[in-house]
Amino acid sequence: MTNQANAPEFANEDFAARLNAALDGWNSSMGVQFVRATAEEVVAQVQIGVSHRQAYGIVHGGLYSGLIETVASVGAALFAMKRGQSVVGLENHTSFLHAVREGLLRATAIPLMRGRRTQVWQATIADSEGQAVATGRVRLLSLDPDSSIAGEIVAVKR
Numbered sequence: 001m002t003n004q005a006n007a008p009e010f011a012n013e014d015f016a017a018r019l020n021a022a023l024d025g026w027n028s029s030m031g032v033q034f035v036r037a038t039a040e041e042v043v044a045q046v047q048i049g050v051s052h053r054q055a056y057g058i059v060h061g062g063l064y065s066g067l068i069e070t071v072a073s074v075g076a077a078l079f080a081m082k083r084g085q086s087v088v089g090l091e092n093h094t095s096f097l098h099a100v101r102e103g104l105l106r107a108t109a110i111p112l113m114r115g116r117r118t119q120v121w122q123a124t125i126a127d128s129e130g131q132a133v134a135t136g137r138v139r140l141l142s143l144d145p146d147s148s149i150a151g152e153i154v155a156v157k158r
Helices: 016-021 025-030 061-083
Strands: 033-037 042-047 086-096 104-114 118-126 132-143
Touching: 016 033, 025 061, 033 061, 042 061, 061 086, 061 104, 061 118, 061 132, 104 132
Parallel strands: none
Antiparallel strands: 033 042, 042 104, 086 132, 104 118, 118 132
């Protein structure tokens, strides 16, 4: 479980509206909408469309993996922001439990461990009936201010 003594002062502040107002890149392309986004829990959803399906007509595993990475990364970033840190994913282990063809998918992530340098978050994706269809665990690295990734300095966005 998480160490409450390390929780940021804005742990319960919900950033979902701000995230939805600034969707870009992968989140925008996939139609991700944040329902709740705090340093303690992140919930996002996606309405399945044709662009989410693979050749057999079921949701592509990349959507599950990407959605799990997204909710875990957002939660970890909100926690790291207190120290002026940013985060990047190191590992994403996603298991596909049940095939889905349509409907609304909802991903929920919570922290398992949050340290000064790394965090581990777990996430579950459920279908519109509440059945778990995928689960995953993401390990993230907390980067100090002015760290460089792929040749560019990472800036914390607030």
